[in-house]
Amino acid sequence: MENMAPKYKVFNPKNENCTVCAVLNSIYRSDSFQIETEIPKQFGKGYYQRIIVKPSMEINISDVTFFERMTMVGGQGNPQYCFAFCLGDQFRWRLEGNKEEYEIECGENYIFSGNQVKSICSFNPGQRFWGVSIQLDSEVIKSLIHYMEKEHSCTGLLGSSIFYKRKFSYNIKRILNDISHCPYRDNIKRIYLEGKILELIGVYMDELIFEKGSRHSSVKLSSSDMEALHKARRVLDENIISPPTIGELARLVCLNEYKLKNGFKGLFGMPVHAYVIDKRLEMARFLLEYKKLGVTEAVLHVGYNDASHFAEKFRKKYGFNPSEYTKSL
Known part of the structure; x- marks a missing residue:
């Protein structure tokens, strides 16, 4: 070749x-x-x-x-x-x-x-x-x-x-695990890995656009507002299991709560609370699939106290219950 x-x-x-x-x-x-x-x-x-x-x-x-x-x-x-x-x-x-x-x-x-x-x-x-x-x-x-x-x-x-x-x-980490532990051989493996690399690039670029706040937004923001909102997202990423409240986050990044809530949604396409949930669910899926945690362990690990509420959010994002997902692995 x-x-x-x-x-x-x-x-x-x-x-x-x-x-x-x-x-x-x-x-x-x-x-x-x-x-x-x-x-x-x-x-x-x-x-x-x-x-x-x-x-x-x-x-x-x-x-x-x-x-x-x-x-x-x-x-x-x-x-x-x-x-x-x-x-x-x-x-x-x-x-x-x-x-x-x-x-x-x-x-x-x-x-x-x-x-x-x-x-x-x-x-x-x-x-x-x-x-x-x-x-x-x-x-x-x-x-x-x-x-x-x-x-x-x-x-x-x-x-x-x-x-x-x-x-x-965690989405990227999941794809890397799929690449490292490919279950196929020969030409099927080649096709599978090419697909996984293209998936990786697609997810990577989509996340990059998200981080840059480059999706179309009707909210007008100054450069200092943009900097503060990106800082807010970093704070959430680093504390996704136990995130600060809106008030605490607003003080940390020197924005008022109104500008934080509206600016975050306009820049990143979802409210602060929805962002935290989305990242927790990504982490939970990774823990279930690759760390082989039980559903209850994963629920507690990502900061949820209510397993039924977690299952509802998981099903809404991925299309199946976490217990069904673990059985299919």
Whole structure:
């Protein structure tokens, strides 16, 4: 199968005969649909997996912990977007020729766009490097961004930097789990993964538009109002299980309650209370499906006290009762 060229390549600047780099380069040189290899046991534990869904789309999954400090340099010159999602420990790296250090924490993702220069990554002993990255042809993403910016009358969805970082939602985490634990093989797996990647991009872009407040709104807001409302949404995201009251939230973001309620609905398309419910339900579905919690445990975990009320909201959002959902898993 034709693969994206040139090939990705890594090397250890302190050891030109690095065994770990040789193992990784054997993966990157391969044109196989799927290849997985474990880290040599004397250096650490874990695995790397690479799946070439098609020439313009590939998936890399890693879950690795090194026993000693490891430095690797890698990169390729062809234009592409890389969506990377951190599921493990905090991770830092920098780009060749640039002193600025980038950082990503568990629950965050980044996008590299354009012609990426070589990246220099250092792995500390005991650090769990666990994540999923998806590489896509740059023209595919550029076309999609252009369409969405035009459709929603907004600009700069990903900003002007080659690096864009944000937290990812439970909806995104659910799709990442589906990708990592695909139950199919061969061509069926290829079709399934391509569909999941397209779903991931669609959900990601929709959430990005939501966060930017770029959906059509009849509410006129100043730049300071917009900044305060985005802060209000961040506060809710960080305290979704036990959110502040409207009055408390209004004081935190320095808006009166009327402007908070009307501005939030106008900017994000739903009232504050509905937003909290929606995010709790996303979290609950993830806990039921991937953490295998019982319905009662999930209800309490996401901040509900009334199981019947939770079931009603869950059914309204997803079309089935939570108990029915757990039986179907």
